[in-house]
Amino acid sequence: MKENISRTMSSAALIVGFFLIWEVLCIAFGISDVILPKPSQIFLVMWERWPALLPHAVQTLYTTMVGFAWGVVLGVAIGVLIGSFRLAYDTAYPLLIGFNSIPKVAVVPIFVLWFGSGTVPAILTSITISMFPIVVNVATGLATTEPELEDVLKALKATKFDILWNVGLPRTAPYFFASLKVAITLSFVGTVISETVASNRGIGNMMMTASSSFNVPLVFSGLFILAGMGIALHMLFSFIERRLTHWAHRKSEFATV
Amino acid sequence: MAKQNGVPENCGRELIQLEAAGLVYGRAPFLVEALSPTSLRIGQGDFIALVGPSGCGKSTILKLVSGLLRPTSGYVFVAGREGGAQEVRIGMAFQNPTLLPWLTVRQNVMLPLKIVPPFRADWRRKKKTEFRDRADALLSKVGLTGFGDHYPWQLSGGMQQRASLCRALIHDPTLLLLDEPFGALDQFTREELWETLQSLWLERKPTVILVTHDLRESAYLANRIIVMSARPGRVLDDQAVPFARPRTIDMTYEPSFVALTHRLRGLIVAAKSRNEAELEAAA
Numbered sequence: 188m189k190e191n192i193s194r195t196m197s198s199a200a201l202i203v204g205f206f207l208i209w210e211v212l213c214i215a216f217g218i219s220d221v222i223l224p225k226p227s228q229i230f231l232v233m234w235e236r237w238p239a240l241l242p243h244a245v246q247t248l249y250t251t252m253v254g255f256a257w258g259v260v261l262g263v264a265i266g267v268l269i270g271s272f273r274l275a276y277d278t279a280y281p282l283l284i285g286f287n288s289i290p291k292v293a294v295v296p297i298f299v300l301w302f303g304s305g306t307v308p309a310i311l312t313s314i315t316i317s318m319f320p321i322v323v324n325v326a327t328g329l330a331t332t333e334p335e336l337e338d339v340l341k342a343l344k345a346t347k348f349d350i351l352w353n354v355g356l357p358r359t360a361p362y363f364f365a366s367l368k369v370a371i372t373l374s375f376v377g378t379v380i381s382e383t384v385a386s387n388r389g390i391g392n393m394m395m396t397a398s399s400s401f402n403v404p405l406v407f408s409g410l411f412i413l414a415g416m417g418i419a420l421h422m423l424f425s426f427i428e429r430r431l432t433h434w435a436h437r438k439s440e441f442a443t444v
Numbered sequence: 445m446a447k448q449n450g451v452p453e454n455c456g457r458e459l460i461q462l463e464a465a466g467l468v469y470g471r472a473p474f475l476v477e478a479l480s481p482t483s484l485r486i487g488q489g490d491f492i493a494l495v496g497p498s499g500c501g502k503s504t505i506l507k508l509v510s511g512l513l514r515p516t517s518g519y520v521f522v523a524g525r526e527g528g529a530q531e532v533r534i535g536m537a538f539q540n541p542t543l544l545p546w547l548t549v550r551q552n553v554m555l556p557l558k559i560v561p562p563f564r565a566d567w568r569r570k571k572k573t574e575f576r577d578r579a580d581a582l583l584s585k586v587g588l589t590g591f592g593d594h595y596p597w598q599l600s601g602g603m604q605q606r607a608s609l610c611r612a613l614i615h616d617p618t619l620l621l622l623d624e625p626f627g628a629l630d631q632f633t634r635e636e637l638w639e640t641l642q643s644l645w646l647e648r649k650p651t652v653i654l655v656t657h658d659l660r661e662s663a664y665l666a667n668r669i670i671v672m673s674a675r676p677g678r679v680l681d682d683q684a685v686p687f688a689r690p691r692t693i694d695m696t697y698e699p700s701f702v703a704l705t706h707r708l709r710g711l712i713v714a715a716k717s718r719n720e721a722e723l724e725a726a727a
Contacts, residue, residue, distance in 0.1 A: 345559045
């Protein structure tokens with residue numbers, strides 16, 4: 188326990204140290220605000236402009252969460268399909284890899300063409316970008332389920348659904364949660380890409396507007412807000428992961444006891 | 445006997461009937477014959493031990509009977525039906541405990557009740573009352589009182605194997621299939637579990653097929669010992685075990701018992717050397 192606290196303290200000190208060095212270097216080399224603003228300045232701008240920033244942050248968060256939620260639903264559905272059926276695996280896998288190789292910036296104009304600018308293309312971009320790691324992880328988890336564990340249920344004449352529900356999905360849960368942590372941050376990326384291209388709200392749009400008027404500290408405060416939201420959600424899912432898949436994380440349990 | 449010849453006559457008198465059932469793995473030219481056509485009848489309530497060297501198709505027979513595998517030739521009837529009848533409840537314990545790591549020991553033991561009818565229909569209603577008590581009662585019978593809330597990895601190998609045995613028994617199976625369940629245990633734990641298994645069998649009288657390579661184990665537990673030869677497996681001998689029940693571990697050191705296991709050993713060794721000679725001649 189004591190060791191745990193000192194670990195947290197030292198990592199916090201290092202993070203604060205990182206910002207301090209940034210601050211000191213900016214002052215020492217006299218770097219202009221337009222190139223790289225000082226952290227103190229960024230936080231100050233964030234504080235002063237908070238009432239104006241908040242609606243943008245809420246918009247981005249909302250879009251991201253909706254996109255992420257759909258990404259999870261579709262990702263799990265497709266992942267289960269691919270992981271359970273040979274034919275689905277053979278057809279969908281190359282398609283998915285091909286689709287994932289397309290830069291999502293290139294897709295945004297198509298979404299805008301179909302649905303107009305604003306929230307809808309941002310949600311769609313967020314879905315398409317966050318879905319992939321979930322699909323791959325769920326499919327991998329299912330495909331690598333030990334046949335011995337499935338035999339336990341097969342010998343009881345269980346249905347295919349029984350086996351999926353009682354063995355396949357729980358076995359896949361650690362893979363699934365690992366992919367959620369990647370997916371939530373990717374989901375932010377998708378939203379912001381779309382907002383910068385085609386929206387008049389959201390952090391992405393705010394950053395575009397600020398950079399066109401050379402308000403670089405404001406651009407950076409947008410980045411910081413994104414980073415902060417990303418960290419918060421990542422931590423939330425880590426917490427849920429630890430609660431639900433503790434059986435797969437025995438090693439870390441031993442390390443902290 | 446080819447499939448298209450139709451179903452052989454007088455099937456279904458016995459609980460389990462293998463009619464020239466064989467299994468071939470892989471594709472030509474890399475065929476592996478796991479079990480050469482074997483015929484076998486096992487009556488209701490009998491306790492059969494299948495013994496023989498490793499790779500003789502003992503486990504294949506279990507998998508055929510349980511329906512995990514289908515024969516590539518011949519027939520396997522369970523309760524008069526190919527592929528097994530729904531009303532025959534099967535309990536199976538494997539060589540490894542194969543407990544699901546995300547469930548507690550009690551949840552693992554209760555798993556068949558969640559899957560197998562008629563318990564399945566009552567699962568939601570009884571999982572916290574009757575079924576739970578049932579699992580705890582069985583766990584205490586194998587000496588795992590108080591371990592219900594532990595996770596499998598918190599138990600030793602022997603304890604996991606006991607839990608796995610409970611899982612095979614919880615739904616009162618009419619057919620119990622045991623695939624070397626005690627193979628990985630030390631001798632004292634193994635003998636303890638023999639006694640437990642014998643008393644459970646005397647109590648409920650399910651039909652049991654026990655696969656083992658331990659001749660003492662087979663003679664202590666079974667009513668009938670079927671000796672198999674290696675690669676491809678075929679039945680060498682079918683031996684009734686005359687000793688009265690309940691048997692004790694001490695009985696396994698009596699001359700008549702030792703004579704029986706010694707004779708079986710001789711059969712297996714002779715078959716093995718014959719096999720090797722054949723292989724050499726072929727090469």
